[in-house]
Amino acid sequence: MNARVILNLPRRRRIGVTGIVLISLLVVMAGLAPLGLTSPLDQDLESRFVKASFDHPFGTDQFGRDQLSRVVHASRQSLIVASLVAVISGLGGGVLGIASGYVGGKFDLLVQRIVDALIALPLVVLALVAVTAYPNSRLAIVIVLSIGFAPIVVRVTRASVLSMRTAPFVEAARALGTTDLQIVVRHIVPNVMGPWLIVAGTQVGVSILAESSLSFLGFGAPISDPSLGSLLGGEAQTFLHRAPWLIIWPGITISLLVLSINLLFEGFATVPRPRHH
């Protein structure tokens, strides 16, 4: 670490803290959603297409549904999907990456080719094709996005295991007769945690974007339980020019969610770049 990086720390920390505060606010807002707000599905045909007012701060849509309530509920759905994807692809990719790097040989070769093939397909395309089997199922989206994100996690963890496999402390442990399992649990895993945490964490932001793209295209969240992307797609596009306020808040919310996560990692971590082989 050079002097410049250290000098930058206080400013970077400030950025990171901003991220934490922002994401906490958004999570609390999404979590407390059901209290005090009308249901996002309550229709009021008397007040369709209302612009921002005291009763409806974000206005209403073509069925007179309260847009504020819809945005808050939708951001909860987006957050749940993104966190699940980060956890599943993080754990799955992490285990596979460690195994691939530590075991090596044919197993490693096989895993890496599958990773290559999965990375070769754009995530949205992969997800689009797979989600068609179960359109508008939240579980399907979580599974598909997890499979899509896992390869990156595999690459990063594998690369850091490889750099450690012949490190003196691992060789020493092996010479002392430590079993492979113990070496992995006691020596490899703690040292892989850093890059792993960063790559898995940054996936939260990227999967919010990916999920919203899918829902925007109409293949994502169920209509009865929309996510932020679905609020922007479908009918909102039909009434784009008549009710432009409908697309403002969902978009701002997605951006804020992703931005807060990016700020967090900008402030506290250097994103590792997997070495190209």
Next chain:
Amino acid sequence: MNPYLLKRLALSAVTLWLVTVVVFTLVRVLPGDAVVAASAQSPGEGALTRTEIDAGRAVLGLDRPLIVQYGEWFWELITLDAGDSFVTGSSVWSEMRPRLSVTLELALVALLITVVGGTTFGILSASMEGRKFDVVVRSVSLLAASIPQFWIALLLVVVMASWWGYFIPVEYRSIWDDPARNAQQILIPAMILAIRPLALLTRVMRSSSIEVLGNDYIRAARARGLLNRDVLFRHVLKNALIPSLTVLAAQSVFLLGGAVVIESVFNLPGVGRGLVQAISFRDYPIIQFITLLMGLGAVCINLCIDLLYGAIDPRIKLARSDNGS
């Protein structure tokens, strides 16, 4: 031929073959097929009976074992025949060729914007580290990487229409038929498509340029009296590009995926929009072809960038021929 190149080519071929397996499995695992989708799409005639569905499947060859269907598809691919569309009955290739040029144009323009903009902003920002320009570039790029592209597209459409009364012409014309109209239809989508890759490339380029700028040979070049411009765009550019190439490879794949969404927003008749339509009709040959095409594009991009490393940095080439990997 050099052994490294051979090995890379072989690995790319294996990856590509695995992509065909992944694509085929993915597409055929979907419940419901073209026959069921077609019957659902024509509600007036009522649902097809069991026997009618079976007959329809037999016509399309969907009743045979999956491995036979895969073998046939794979053989057709090798003989460069992608089969016929289940919906229109014409050959996949003739359906896709006009679409391909739309997406290619869109992606290439976006890639050009990304590369030129990303390297320039990255280097300039690094050379003015900590100053106003740098702070602005960093903040804007962080923000740009967080905003969903399709949302920017929607906002832009609304703003252009309500403030300036401008609408992007609807019916697509190719660049050869009507260049002015084509430019209106391609430029804005391409710029929006480039936003996220541009932001990410700028960030990586900036941090690797800062690293390069700290080296002794840069100080030596300055001491020799070289202009700042020459230092930046001769010495720094080449060295800072190497770590940025990995990001560029990943972002090129992202461009292909992003094209699916952007084409849908702007109603461009490209491959991406074709994919979305084919999926709702369960048109397997088209879905398989487009997905594979995107995979092929990505594998080629990765191969090119891998070979570029060696061209840009002779040290990498040396290291590779030493240990033979």
